[in-house]
Amino acid sequence: MLFKHPEFLYALFALIIPILVHLFQLRRFKKVAFSNVQFLKAVTMQTRKSSQIKKWLTLLTRLLALAALIFAFAQPFLASEEVVGKKSETVIYLDNSFSMQAKGANGPMLQRAIQELLSALPEEEKISIFTNTETYREVSKKDIKNDLLQLNYTSNQIPYTAAYLKGKQLLSDDSGTIKRVILVSDFQQKDGSFELPEDINTKTSLVQLQPVTRQNIAIDSLYLERNINNELVLNVLLSNTDSNADNTSIALYNDDKLIAKTSVSIPKNGTTTTQFRIEENTKINGKVFLEDPTLTFDNTRYFTINTPEKIKVVAINEASDSFIKNIYTPDEFLLISSKFDALNYNDISNANLVILNEVKQIPISLINTLQSFANRGGTICFVPAIDGDLASYTQFISGFSKEGLLSKQTKEKKITTIHFSHPLYKGVFDKKVRNFQYPKVNSYYQATVNNPILSFEDTAPFLYKTNGLYIFTASINTENSNFKNSPLIVPTLYNIGKQSLQLSDISYTIGQTNTYDIAVSLGQDGILSLESDQESVIPLQQSFATKVRITTDDVPSVSGIYALKDKEEFIQHVSYNYNTSESDLEYYNIKTTTTYEVSDSVAALFKQIKEETSIHDLWKWFIIFALIFLLIEILLLKYLK
Numbered sequence: 084m085l086f087k088h089p090e091f092l093y094a095l096f097a098l099i100i101p102i103l104v105h106l107f108q109l110r111r112f113k114k115v116a117f118s119n120v121q122f123l124k125a126v127t128m129q130t131r132k133s134s135q136i137k138k139w140l141t142l143l144t145r146l147l148a149l150a151a152l153i154f155a156f157a158q159p160f161l162a163s164e165e166v167v168g169k170k171s172e173t174v175i176y177l178d179n180s181f182s183m184q185a186k187g188a189n190g191p192m193l194q195r196a197i198q199e200l201l202s203a204l205p206e207e208e209k210i211s212i213f214t215n216t217e218t219y220r221e222v223s224k225k226d227i228k229n230d231l232l233q234l235n236y237t238s239n240q241i242p243y244t245a246a247y248l249k250g251k252q253l254l255s256d257d258s259g260t261i262k263r264v265i266l267v268s269d270f271q272q273k274d275g276s277f278e279l280p281e282d283i284n285t286k287t288s289l290v291q292l293q294p295v296t297r298q299n300i301a302i303d304s305l306y307l308e309r310n311i312n313n314e315l316v317l318n319v320l321l322s323n324t325d326s327n328a329d330n331t332s333i334a335l336y337n338d339d340k341l342i343a344k345t346s347v348s349i350p351k352n353g354t355t356t357t358q359f360r361i362e363e364n365t366k367i368n369g370k371v372f373l374e375d376p377t378l379t380f381d382n383t384r385y386f387t388i389n390t391p392e393k394i395k396v397v398a399i400n401e402a403s404d405s406f407i408k409n410i411y412t413p414d415e416f417l418l419i420s421s422k423f424d425a426l427n428y429n430d431i432s433n434a435n436l437v438i439l440n441e442v443k444q445i446p447i448s449l450i451n452t453l454q455s456f457a458n459r460g461g462t463i464c465f466v467p468a469i470d471g472d473l474a475s476y477t478q479f480i481s482g483f484s485k486e487g488l489l490s491k492q493t494k495e496k497k498i499t500t501i502h503f504s505h506p507l508y509k510g511v512f513d514k515k516v517r518n519f520q521y522p523k524v525n526s527y528y529q530a531t532v533n534n535p536i537l538s539f540e541d542t543a544p545f546l547y548k549t550n551g552l553y554i555f556t557a558s559i560n561t562e563n564s565n566f567k568n569s570p571l572i573v574p575t576l577y578n579i580g581k582q583s584l585q586l587s588d589i590s591y592t593i594g595q596t597n598t599y600d601i602a603v604s605l606g607q608d609g610i611l612s613l614e615s616d617q618e619s620v621i622p623l624q625q626s627f628a629t630k631v632r633i634t635t636d637d638v639p640s641v642s643g644i645y646a647l648k649d650k651e652e653f654i655q656h657v658s659y660n661y662n663t664s665e666s667d668l669e670y671y672n673i674k675t676t677t678t679y680e681v682s683d684s685v686a687a688l689f690k691q692i693k694e695e696t697s698i699h700d701l702w703k704w705f706i707i708f709a710l711i712f713l714l715i716e717i718l719l720l721k722y723l724k
Contacts, residue, residue, distance in 0.1 A: 091157040098146050105142050140719050148712035155705035171261040173210045174250040175200070177231075178268035180215060180240035181380040182665040185269070185294035192292040196267050196685050197231045203689035211253045215241050216640075220253060236380065238593050238661040239637055243270065247279050247287070254285070263288065263692075267685060270671045277671040279678055287679035290688055294377075294668065298325035300349060301381035301666035302371055307361070307388075307589060316358045317386070319371055323349035324668055335359045336370040366390055368644050368656055381666045385644050385658040386589040392602045393417045394584045395629070397434040399426055399449075401468065402441035402560050406567050410576050431456050433629055435602075436583035438464045441558055444472040445479045454482045457551045460627030462583035464553040464576070467528060469563050476528075484549035488556065489529035497521040498545045498566065500538035507536055507548070507582065511574045522569040527557035537571070546575070553579055584630060590658040594637060600630045601647065603654060613645040613657065635659075 177200075183193035204210065204224040211220045212227060215237050219227050241249070243266065250264040263286040270277065270291050279287065303320040310316050319333060328349040335343040343359045361367065367388040375382050398407045398420040411418045419430050423442050431437055431452055439445070439453075453463055467476060473488060480487040499521050503512060524545070535544035536553075546555050559566045566572055584600045591597040601611065605626050611633065612621050618641045623634040639645060642661045647654045675681045682688040 089157055091153060094153045094156075095150060097153075098149060101142060101145055101149075105138065137719065141716055144712045144716040144719065148709045148716065151705045151709035151712060155702045155709065157702075159701040159705070170259075171263065172254050172257075173208075173263045173265065174253045175210060175212045175265045176241075176246045176250055176267065177212060177214050177234070178240065178246075178266075179234050179236055180268075180271075180665060181236050181238055181378060181661065182269055182271045182668065183292070184236060184378050184380065185299075185668065186296070186377065187292055187294055192269060192294065193234070193236070196290070196292060197234065199685035199689075200267075201228060201231065203686060213246075213249060213253065215239055218253075237640065238380070238665075239640070240665070242273065243268070243277065244279060251282070251285060258284075262286065265290065265688065268292070269294070270673055271665060272667075272669040272671055277673060281678045288688055288692075289673060289679050289681045290685050291670070291673050291681060291683060293670075293683065296325065296377065297668040298323070298328075299377040299381070299666055299668050300328050300331055300373060300375040301378070301663050302373060302384045303354065303663050303666070305371060305384055305386050305590060310358070315361045315363055317361050317369070317371075319357050319359070319384075320354060321347060321349055321357065321373070322354045322663075322666065324352055324666075327351050331373055331375075333357055334372045336372065337367050361388065364390075368658075370644075377668075378666065380642075380661050381663050383642070384590065384660045385642060387587075387644060387656045387658040388589060389587065389655045391415065392584070392586055394436065394580055394586075395419075395434045396436045396438065396580055396583075397421075397430050398438040398440055399423055399442060400440040401443055402466075402558075404440060406572065407438060407440065407576075410573060411580055416580060428452055431461075434461060435629060436462045436464065436580050438466070440466050441468040441471070441560060443468045443470065445475045447478075450475075450479045450482065453479070457483065460551070460625070460630060460632065462551050462553070462579070464555075464579050466555045467558055469526060469558045469560070471558075473528070480549075480552070480554065483552045486530065486532045486547070486549050488554070489531070491526060491528050493526045495523055495525055496527060496539045496541070496543075497523045498537055498569075498571075499540045500535075500542070501571070502534075502536055502538070505534070505536050507578050508574065511578070520569070522564065522566040522571065524557040524559075524564040524566070526563055530554070530556050537575070585632070587655070587657050590660050591635065592662050593640060593642065593659050594662050597635045598632060599657075600632050601654060602630050603649065604629060605631055605649065609649055611654070612648050613639055614648055615639070615641070615643045615645045617641045617643060618645075 177193075177196065179193055183191070185192055187195055189195045201224060206225065207223055209221050209223055211218075212222065212231075213219065214234065216235075216239065217230070219230065246266060247264060250266070254262045254264070262284060265288045267290040270289070300321065300323050303322050305320075306318050308316060308318060317335070321331070321333070330346045331349060332344065332346050334341060345357055345359075347355055347357050349355045365388065367386070369386045369388070370383060371386070372383050393416055395417045396411050396419070398404055398418065400420060401423045404420045407420060408418065419434075421427070421430075426449075434456070437453060437456060457463060465479070467488070473491065477487050501508065501512075503515050527539075527545070530544050530547070532544050532547045532549070535547045537544070537546040539545055544556055546553065548554070557564060559572075561567060584602060585598060587599040587601075605611070609626065610621060611624055611631055612619060618639050620638045622638065625632045625634075633647075639659055642659055644656050644658050647657055673681050682691070
């Protein structure tokens with residue numbers, strides 16, 4: 084038992100006064116003689132005994148009543164010693180990721196947690212609350228109520244350890260306060276095990292919310308391919324958890340127009356793929372939709388098929404250009420192929436890719452033009468001649484890298500190694516090919532590089548990239564090599580051309596780093612923006628002479644089809660979708676440890692905290708005791724004879 088005003092307890096010494104008065108009474112008894120002394124003596128003894136008992140009882144009730152009053156003025160209370168005289172600081176992490184859309188016993192888990200939190204918080208208590216997207220520091224329930232009720236879901240979830248550390252950062256450095264961090268989440272399984280740092284100075288509480296069902300049907304991804312009939316089809320990959328899903332309806336829309344619909348069955352904890360045929364050369368702002376009440380964020384995926392932008396290629400030749408014309412066809416590329424002595428330098432400034440096809444000597448004027456072209460984001464592919472001028476080659480390559488060509492070697496070598504991990508061959512091979520008909524060269528230029536794309540049998544590079552320059556170390560004309568007859572030449576040169584202008588994919592994932600090029604030329608103050616009905620953002624962008632490179636990650640933050648605009652001028656559409664990593668409703672099995680305590684609801688946790696930190700005042704009880712003792716004294720004086 085503790086006291087708010089312990090100084091009043093000194094008044095207990097005053098209890099000595101009635102005791103002393105009782106023990107040292109100054110009243111003297113007067114003796115009176117009677118004839119029958121023996122009879123009177125017996126009566127007197129009996130009266131003295133009953134009188135002494137009455138006096139002691141009266142003294143006891145008075146002392147107890149007085150002591151109770153003194154204790155009441157000292158205001159005693161019951162509370163844990165660690166909370167007495169200390170203020171509390173509370174930081175709450177409220178997980179608003181998409182998995183919190185799942186239905187709990189009393190509705191969507193996030194909405195139920197918000198309602199319980201608003202019911203449990205005292206009106207004027209200051210706390211800090213943060214979500215995956217917002218932070219509110221030192222606010223009261225009145226300040227935060229509307230924001231919490233309108234809280235939106237997000238695909239950008241903070242890792243649990245990072246959320247805990249951020250919560251600790253929101254606490255003060257005052258050692259005299261009780262610090263508490265509360266994490267409210269479903270604690271969906273991520274990569275690795277669940278761990279939180281231990282801190283004896285901070286009380287950590289976890290509220291793990293549980294859904295009533297773990298079944299969820301999701302659209303995992305979309306991709307285009309051609310079927311065996313060479314028709315363009317859209318593949319829709321679907322996944323399902325917990326139990327079988329039969330006759331799931333899937334619909335395909337172009338804008339708001341329904342263009343196809345089908346139904347599929349998905350096995351428990353399995354996947355399936357369905358296809359929709361797409362019209363060739365048709366611009367589509369597409370949406371694939373299914374109905375599933377568990378989670379709604381993964382029921383829709385958007386995609387865009389724009390009119391393809393042709394890539395501008397300039398070939399500068401002193402050898403046959405027939406293989407270049409066969410690869411860079413007019414349906415995808417705008418090819419300008421000219422002899423070296425007939426080159427128009429103005430064509431280079433408008434190109435995306437420049438190919439130096441066995442030019443024997445590169446003049447300084449062309450070197451300067453190509454370096455300026457590369458600095459503006461252009462791509463160059465260099466194929467040396469058999470008897471090329473090594474000095475001019477070295478001078479040209481030195482403007483890009485120190486990894487240049489060395490001496491010429493006349494020796495037959497086979498091209499035996501494909502570096503499949505290189506971005507140039509992304510999506511080209513279904514598996515790693517080890518045993519194929521190796522192309523060969525009769526002469527080559529030595530080079531020392533760390534990351535080749537194609538290598539000879541002795542690991543020396545045949546093709547490598549340095550900055551924006553692709554370099555072949557040997558001539559590929561038929562006199563020196565059979566590389567033109569190899570299956571490798573088409574994907575190699577084709578992807579060099581395609582990657583010189585990274586055209587936008589049919590869709591991108593929010594939260595991942597996405598990069599694509601837009602073939603427009605902006606003015607000095609030109610800025611591209613992404614706009615939809617729900618959001619308008621200005622993405623990270625880098626402007627070049629013939630294109631603008633767009634890079635996005637966390638923005639835009641809302642899935643949908645966005646219009647890419649230069650001020651008010653429309654350029655093309657781009658689609659963004661949420662990451663479906665939260666579609667798998669698997670959760671950590673969290674139990675109370677020495678580091679943290681686990682509750683199953685916000686209401687239960689705050690009830691427990693209230694009990695732990697509550698103070699029980701006892702002064703009213705001591706007033707009642709004082710009155711009771713006074714009443715007992717009155718009854719003693721009146722009725723005890």
